[in-house]
Amino acid sequence: MIGVLIFPDFQLLDAAGPISVFEIAARFAGGVPAIRAMAIEPGAVRSSSGVEMVARSTRPSAAITTLIVAGGEGTRAAAACSKTLSFVRGMARRGVRVASVCSGAYILAEAGLLDGKRATTHWQRTRHFVATYPWVKLEPDQIFVRDGDVWTSAGITAGIDLSLAMVAEDFGEEVAQKTARQLVLYHRRSGGQSQFSSLLELKAPTGRFAPLLAWARENLDAPLTVEDMAERAGMSARHFSRAFIAETGTTPSKAVEKLRIEVAKARVQSSSEAIERVAETTGFRDPERMRRAFIRAFGQPPQSLRRAARAG
Template identity: 85%
Template sequence: MIGVLIFPDFQLLDAAGPISVFEIAARFAGAAPAIRTLAATPGPVRSTSGVEMLARGFKPSNAITTTLIVAGGEGVRTAAICPKTLAFVRALARRGVRVASVCSGAYVLAEAGLLDGRRATTHWQRTRHFVSAYPKVKLEADRIYTRDGNVWTSAGISAGIDLALAMVVEDYGDEIAQRTAKQLVLYHRRSGGQSQFSSLLELKSPTGRFGPLLAWAREHLDAPLTVEDMAEQAGMSSRHFTRAFIAETGTTPSKAVERLRIEVARQRVQSSSEAIERVAETTGFRDPERMRRAFIRAFGQPPQSLRRAARAG
């Protein structure tokens, strides 16, 4: 039996996404879906969208035998300080039940003490607060999902589907997981180590008139890439280029370049054994300390930590 823990003002897809994955996978495996939605107060539970789910109470807790998924959402701060909820989560973890969170549901697991000393992730927007609130957690800010023993965590919303599919691989095998992903019309199953975001996709109009310029910049990160350099490449005056670039992308040219440098540097740090100093030099940071500060701003941890986490995963 799989339990999905919800609370007032939960994010609907955080619950509905994994539920759909487990339901479809069970049918493909020839088993009857066995899933319950649970809440501290049983009855209709209203999501942030206004749509309600009917939830059972926490007892009997032994009805949940395999997995507990904790949803996220605007109401998570209240759920994370609910003694009844925390006691329930801890009790299942002690019994060896696989416990997981989607998005900000990681706050519930952290408050329950289940993430202390463990690798975990959450939605990228909550990284800074999460790191300061739970310093004992080894936060891997850029990952789609993580697994550390019997405790799983995932990034925002749709990443809960990726986490659930990874669990299906463990429970039923890769073939069932692939069929489930296909049934959900997903292009592919994303690995947990995949980045939560793309620097280009963060921009308002990554494929607009400055798309070719950004692609060029990404291939020349070892160059200074000043505003003057980019304006010349775009065939515009520096002043006009800066105004037009901000209007179209929503950020300054220098910040866009730093995002590109961070993304490429992260990929190389995580996927190779290349010296950190060399990565900093060839991606335009020049100084490893400058790159370290940029990584902490973006991911909440330095390059060496991301490399160790990638190797451990």
Template identity: 80%
Template sequence: MIGVLVFPDFQLLDASGPISVFEIASRIAGRPASIRVLAEVPGGVRSSSGVELLARGLRSAGTLSTLIVAGGEGVIAASRSAKILAFVRAAQRRGVRIASVCSGAYILAEAGLLDGRRATTHWRRTPHFLSTYPKVKLESDRIFVRDGEIWSSAGISAGIDLALAMVTEDFGEEVSRQTARQLVLYDRRSGGQSQFSSLLELKAPTGRFGPLLSWAREHLDAPLTVEHLAERAGMSSRHFTRAFVAETGTTPFKAVERLRIEVARQRVQSSSEAIERVAHSTGFRDPERMRRAFIRAFGQPPQSLRRAARAG
């Protein structure tokens, strides 16, 4: 049985997205779907959109195989509920596969399930999450992360990606592909793909480091070390790194790599330029280094992305 935990002011798609994935996958696989919406207080639970879901109480959860925790505007209040935290901890002790969607990671973190584990959450929550839960190994640019039997996903629609990955584990790749087609998903994203196309989307251009990031994007063939960036920002390297992480939720090194990956991806997919030349001009220098970066970000090397773009 799959349980979906909601609370007042949850994000509707955090719950309905995974529910639809598992419902369709179960039908394709020829197995009856067993999905239950759960809440601390049974009855109608109002989402942030005003739409309600009818939920059962936590004691009626039954024997769960998977527990998916939604996020949303009400997540901070929910993460302070002793009953919800006890329920999540008990599920982990029983060996239940547990996942969070979007800011639902706050509930898992508050329950201690993410201590020492890799996880992700919505990019807008990243700076606050990092400061609140320093024991969590947050990977802020991931669509979803799996660390053992604990899964977490990025903002809202990423819960669908996470659920499809679980379907692959439960029913196999073919059922997962058919489910994605039924949902009219053009291209199912891998867990390693960036939450958004460019780091510059993380903050408005008027943000503290906006001009610096814009400049870095135009000078990707430069070294762009921390020392180089700090000097341009007029800060010491240590102060620059702390301030950059606090504002953007990622390190300068990862930020530069993501800018390089995005520009390189655009050139790989839209031109016939040699891979080696793309690697050199975007600052990777070595094509093998760029290949490894692409695999981390997109789950496939540059040549595969180019072939897919041409086929599309």
């Protein structure tokens, strides 16, 4: 059974998205949907939109095999609720697969489920999350992350991608693909695909690393290792990496990749320059490496973006 934990001022789609995925998948798998909305205070729970969802108590939870924790405006209060944290910890101790959508990662972090683990959350919350939970190995540029039986996802619709990945694990890839088509999704995004919105943050960087990023943009054909960037910033590599994540919301290597993708995309779409040449001069070196980066960021390879730009 799938349990979806909600609380006052939760984000409605954080709960409704996964619920719809598992409902449709169960029918394709030939079963009956077994899904339960749960809350510490059962009954009608008001979402941040004002729409209410009826939730059952968290007490009869023995049948739950997967727990999905919603996010939303009420996350801070939920993460400070001892009953909520105790429930989440108890489910994890039982070996239940636990997941969060968007800011629901704060609840998992407060419960101690993310200690020393890889995780992600919405890109807008990255800086605050890193500062609050430095012991969590945050991967701020991912759609969703799995570390053992703990799953975390980025903002809102990424919860659908996470749920589809769980469906693929539970019922197989065919059922997951059928479910995605039923939901009229263009394609099922992998966990490694970038949160596209985070790419926008580096287009006009501000703060103390702005000069460094401007220099990197002008020298994309150089290796631009963490050590290279730390030396230019006058910092040790370890201190530089921590400070850079706190300032920009992403790792130095991911930032460099974003800059390379941004420049490469513009050249792919606006010129007839050979893909191999674009890869070489933007620092990807290998066209295959650039292709994989494009698929993570845009869900399409460079050739598809070029064809679309020409068609447009």
